[in-house]
Amino acid sequence: MKTLFQSWQLWAFLSAFFAALTAIFAKIGIENINSDFATFIRTIVILGVLATLLAVTGQWQSPWTVSNRTYLFLVLSGCATGASWLCYFRALKIGDAARVAPIDKLSVVLVAIFATLFLGERLSGSNWLGVALIAIGAVFVALK
Incomplete structure (x- = not known):
């Protein structure tokens, strides 16, 4: 059990799970409030x-x-x-959560690019294929 809680995969999955709940709860919570003030309360x-x-x-x-x-x-x-949260809540205020969240998750693509450029991290060909599929998937989900 101890090794499970030391697994980066578990914590990354939990991060995704709670990020999904964040989108749903925030979309409901900002119905009758300014998105910037909602971000303040969340903070x-x-x-x-x-x-x-x-x-x-x-x-x-x-x-x-x-x-x-x-x-x-x-x-x-x-x-x-802070800038991300402000932009995310503003996007949720005016857009569908199911379309806003995938575009927000393009951060995965940007992290891969930035980590390669600035941190010297290396991704394999299959890793880059996954990054490309995430980008393509986000675009398809965002389409009406």
Whole structure:
């Protein structure tokens, strides 16, 4: 059981599962509210959940132990996440969840490209075929 919880595949699947619930819950939740304000509420909830998780599991660490480089990239990541959430909620407000979510998941394609260009990661031919199929699938799902 311990090795199951150390599997990146399990956590990636759970991420996808909760992302799917996010789309459905958000689409229902933003019916009568501004999408930016909805993102604000969501962010407060996330902060509360994470603070509780850190406290309960004893994973809190002193902010002074984090390097400047780590802070820089976490701040950049946070800015990108915020921009992503704002755009995602705005898209959900005006579009169908079943069409918005696949376009949002084009991030998978962009991550593959960016990881290759900026992180030096290598993907096999079959990996690139999968990336291409994700891109094609997202486009087909988004069509009316």
